């Protein structure tokens with residue numbers, strides 16, 4: 001029996017309910033594979049983050065890291081919930097523009113922003129450019145010069161903190177491709193360049209230590225480190241940071257052996273660490289910005305699949321294959337990420353067997369779960385994989401020329417299609433015949 005699904009998440013028929021909608025009906029209406037978001041859960045998480053800042057009485061921004069799931073509808077929900085967003089590409093920025101997201105609440109991140117991307121950001125008046133490297137300082141300076149304008153910036157530093165998470169999703173260690181190194185003086189040099197540039201208004205400093213982090217120590221460490229740097233910059237260069245941005249990375253529960261703090265508890269600890277460190281250093285309390293991605297959309301997302309073939313291997317767990325896989329969720333193959341999956345028509349049915357939940361892609365590594373307890377299943381049954389809302393659809397591909405799934409937002413019993421399922425014609429829409 002699945003521990004994550006409570007009685008409140010069941011319909012009268014005992015089916016999994018998502019945002020007040022019956023998951024079996026959604027699967028029938030929209031087809032599978034289908035990504036469904038419980039929109040209230042997204043709103044509630046943003047509100048919980050905001051509340052913790054308000055209770056601590058600090059200036060803040062909750063900036064949704066939209067790489068976790070970027071879609072017009074998602075930017076609209078973030079806007080309605082007073083969030084900021086961060087974008088990392090022209091594509092995410094374009095989607096935010098089309099969603100009507102207020103540009104002054106957008107931060108533009110990335111370790112290799114192109115000239116065209118910077119121009120687009122400046123033309124659309126994004127709130128902050130998060131400067132990552134020296135090349136970018138020169139590029140941005142030239143863009144601002146050519147457009148005879150100015151922009152607010154923050155500096156991303158590499159705090160030298162190795163968070164306890166998969167090494168592919170660590171970003172704060174000294175040997176990281178992101179941000180300016182502290183020890184070698186790169187960050188100081190970058191600050192001086194920015195302060196000397198009248199077209200860049202320096203707003204503060206940023207660090208992000210990685211993703212899916214459970215330990216508080218890393219977050220307290222980054223908070224302390226950023227305040228130390230702020231104090232050093234005040235003492236050395238007379239510059240006082242107005243904003244300290246600690247990034248995101250708050251870990252969520254995927255499987256029952258995960259026991260993270262609630263995301264807002266991480267933030268409470270960060271706020272308290274910054275408060276006490278700034279008072280030790282005699283700094284004015286800065287605004288605190290956070291950039292959660294996974295914790296906002298991860299638990300709110302579900303992937304619905306239909307069971308197809310099965311292969312029994314003597315002495316080993318059988319393969320039960322669904323009609324999706326690594327094309328709609330690369331995380332198990334890429335990071336050995338684990339998820340829990342339930343039978344949508346009866347999520348609390350007793351477990352009859354442990355299976356390997358396989359995808360349909362031509363890769364042996366396309367296994368969505370190496371060990372999933374399930375009741376008996378048969379072709380046509382709908383399975384719901386839980387907590388798939390972050391870095392699932394956003395990392396989807398057309399491998400094997402499979403179309404990407406549709407995405408539905410469900411809230412208060414109403415479902416709305418927010419991303420259409422790709423069609424076979426969509427798949428070839430960019431192809432051109434080769435004249436030979």
Ligand SMILES: Cc1ncc(COP(=O)(O)O)c(C=O)c1O
Nearest residue numbers: 065208211248249291292293294
């Ligand atoms: C700069 C930055 N901010 C925020 C995030 C969001 O992280 P998460 O989704 O783990 O909260 C990321 C991704 O790890 C990132 O690179």
Ligand SMILES: N[C@@H](CCCC[NH3+])C(=O)O
Nearest residue numbers: 067169211212331390391
């Ligand atoms: N894509 C990663 C997180 C990386 C976040 C980007 N900085 C994941 O699925 O866990």
